[in-house]
Amino acid sequence: MKRVVITGAGTINALGANVAETLEAMREGRSGISELDIRDVDRLAIKIGGQVKEYEPEARFNRQELALYDRFTQFTLLAAREAIAQSGLKFDGELAARSGVVLGNSGGGMTTLDENYRSVYEEGKNRVHPFVVPKLMNNAAASHVSMEFNLKGPSFTVSTACASSNHAMAQAFQMVHGGLTPVMIAGGSESMLCFGGVKAWEGLRVMSKDGCRPFSANRNGMVQGEGAGIFVFEELEHAKARGAEIHAEVAGFAMSSDAADIVMPSKNGASRAIAGALQDARINATEVGYINAHGTGTAANDKTESAAVADVFGAHADRLMISSTKSMHGHLIGGTGAVELLACIMALRDGIVAPTINYEEPDPECALDVVPNEAREAKVDVALSNAFAFGGLNAVLALKRFA
Amino acid sequence: MEIKDKVIEIIAEQAVLEPSDVTMDSTLDELGIDSLGLVESIFAIEEAFDISVPFNANAPQESDFDISSVASIVAGIEKLVAEQKA
Known part of the structure; x- marks a missing residue:
């Protein structure tokens, strides 16, 4: 089997417009959470x-592009540009024919849906822009990455x-x-911070009104974010042959399904x-030194995740860091x-573990070293990245320091 | 219909029981209503009385709304209806 390394990373999220800004914010334990600036927030x-x-989308994309790019696609393309530029790869010939892009996304073009539902339901219009469908489809971001970078191999979107x-x-x-294939572009994006998106989450009553405090006894729910993270996954020998800078090795993964409850974790x-x-x-x-937790800040996730880590690691659970x-x-x-893979x-690579900020009160049900504040x-x-989804679908990645 | 009867009707429907099987001292646990069922019941109550119930599923004990029994829920709703319709 081939060894897989990461040779490029890109992002835009509430902490920064690129990887450097994001990692700086994580090092400083800065919060990117603020008052929402969206229509009908009242x-x-x-x-x-x-x-x-x-x-400002207009500063990054032209008019024709913006007619086709929902906010989640815009974020994806900006992150992909950063990641692929950093990798130094250019996709043509055989490499282009074999390389593809697999991205994660849950809501698709929620902003596009929201705006167009408004126009037909609230404003009573009977006509919508011709590109609504190609703009809102969940695979739009992966497709635009494939087009912009000439990736002609396997490409698709995963929604869990x-x-x-x-x-x-x-x-x-x-x-x-x-x-x-020697190279794949991978990652994901989301942008559902629009009226309909936030209203839907409100209904479930798991959102916090005042902040995200994972593992802290006074946590009271999750806070939504938006943005994208994109990586270049490359076969080790391919990367070495061209002298690429290697950030980390992706060593393995596992997926499981709870087969139990549509929202409660197991x-x-x-x-x-x-x-x-x-x-x-x-x-x-x-060997595991750090786990980037799913750590949503809900009562249920954080205690269940802590118990799962204690189960798997036994006495070592008290020696590893989890944030x-x-x-x-x-x-x-x-x-x-x-x-979150950026924190791993x-x-x-840098030997700096990102903190869990807003940690105020220890919770005996989350008694791990959460790297407070x-x-x-x-x-x-070795670092792990946990993700445990609604619907009971779990995926954990294992990464190694590349030496 | 009295507030109490309407609340019991909503809870009974959620529990797939007859309203006569829901007593004031029943707990949601006894009635087989889980956290998702509770959130759905609160939604139905909000719709029925056109009120807003301050309930966060993450911190039920901190929410200004007691869900420990049918009686406490009814009392909470009566208070909210009185306040929010005032």
Whole structure:
């Protein structure tokens, strides 16, 4: 089997417009969560989010492009440009024919849906823009990445709610690992911070009105974010042959299904995915130094996830670090695993572990080292990234420091 | 219909029981209503009385709304109706 390494990373999210800004914010434990600036926010009970601010689409895309690119596609393309530029890859000939893009996404073009439903239902119009369908479809972002970078191999979109990006990156990993292609673009994006998107989440009564405090006893729910994270997954020998800079190795993954409840998490499903990723990557539990938690800040997730980690790691659970960067960038739903992979890369490559900010009160049901409030320097050899979705679909990735 | 009867009707429907099987001292747990069922019941109550119920599924004990029994729910709704219709 081929070894798979990451040779490019890109992002835009509430913490920054690129990887450097995002990692700086994570190092400093800065929050990207703020008052939502969206239409009809006064009719929402939840008025905060990890919204991408100071962003002008018109400065990044031309008029024709904007007619086709929903906000989630715009974010995806900006992140893909950064990742692919960093990798130094150019896709033509045989490489273009074999390389593709697999992205995670949950809601598709929610802003496009919201705006067009308004126009036909609220304003009573009987005509919509001709590009509504190609703009809102969930695969629009993957398709535009394939077009912009000439990726002619396997490309598709994976939709497993909050685990979408991890499932997508696992698929891309598997393709390179199995020798199907030397390069895959992988990651995910989400943008559902519009009136209809936030209103739908309000209905479930799991959102916090005042902030995201994962693992803290006084946590009271999740806060939504938006943005994208995109990576270049490359076969090791291919990367070495062209002298590419390597950020980390993707060593394995596992997926599991709770087969239990549509919203409540399961310790057993989570444990099986964590243990499975270790097994797939041939890693001993004691080698794991850092876990980027799913850590949504809901009562149910955080205690279930803590119990699952304690189950899998036994005594080592008290020696590893586990943090939820959602406390800073919010929950990007289908894009969240992709942005969170950046924290794993920072831990492995730079030896800096991102904190769980807003940590105020210990919770005996989450008694792990959650790296409270301040980033920490540590040599980390192996990092995991957890994602446990609504619907009980779990995906955990295992990464190694590349030395 | 009295507030109490309407609330019991909503809870009974959620529990797939006859309203006569729901007593004031029943707990949601006894009635087989889980967290998702509770959120759905609160939605139905909000719609029926045109009120807003301050309930966060993450922190039921901190929400200003007691869900420990049918009686406490009815009392909470009566208070909210009185306040919000005032």
